[in-house]
Amino acid sequence: MIRLHQFKRQWGIANPSPFCMKVETYLRMTGLAYEVIEEASPLNAPKKKLPYIDDGEKVIPDSGFIIDSLKASYGNPLDGGLSRAQQAEAHLMRRLCEESLLWPVVYSRWIDDSGWSVIKPAFFGALPPVLRDAVPWLAQRRVKRMLWLQGMGRHRPEEIYRLGIEDLAAIAACLGDKPFLLGTAPASTDAVAYATLANIIAPPIASPLKDYVLSQENVIAYCERMRERYYDAV
Template structure:
């Protein structure tokens, strides 16, 4: 097992049986479990201490590094690990496309459901800001929500209606189900980084007790539900 006794990994709080409610933080956590790199996991109340003002981030060799994708690439080189070594060039290309679908599209449907749906927000607020005092939560909550609304609009997802966003999310889920098919993992018999990425995003929707058409879509794809159970059993 690779050793990284000086590696510190900062992530957002957990809930719903998950170590963190951030798909990007959970992606890194899953990848670290997959590769066996030893580390200290630290829960951060807010992401603002990170070098990019977002979570996750790491401290290693006296430096801070942010963004889960750059962190994974750095750690893979630093510790000489590659859970994607068995992939063909074509599969590596498909892996990038799957990650873009998740990071740049499906993720934002989840953000909309968590932050813009009033009933969901009342539940999620106390989860994502649960590490803060009640006065700080009351002060920061509306500010954070306005910021997320601007991010959604800037991305483009926020200009759509809730029904349109649900349609986008359902299409993404169905695409992932079609790619997985009857395989155990997204590229066959052995797991890869793509499985960690897909797991981290889908399980954050599936486990959250929030109103979501996308969550219902996952429930209607038995192969994805089985995949989530299989990944959790192997690594968690």
């Protein structure tokens, strides 16, 4: 059986990491049997990141490589029938979610005071009292450095959120009135988009990103459709 190593569940969704939730959603969409192994820290993981999977004798890190490996080992029921144009659209949607929209989401959680006041106790509240301030301070400083090096951290808050809302508007426009991003049938890119959107909606964090998502009726209906189809028991 596939063993999925990821962070513990939070906020009524599969995972507080969009990348972990992406993999679990893909597993549910394809009907593959799996077991979740909750990890307190990614430090012992390959590449020092979660998620990763054990699949027989293979240990595979990185959500994208995990899904590629699962397709190679178990077939490609979600994407096998996509046209080249649909494959390109799916690729662009993954990049938008994971390399563009990701950074405003990270800012909203780790830097914005309204997000940090939720993230700090949720992620670090179980630490011993002697570590409960030092460890989150170091983690937040590391995230600030990442945002600065990536470039997003050089912008003003209103600029960061404007860029994120532009990405969310693109998702809403691509979805339109379709039940899934690429049409009437779900594809693996829906695992990416749903995991990203759910991680904006579900955490009790007020932000312009959440305000925008909640204003888009088609996006809310899409997220509810995905939840009911794949996570009704969570």
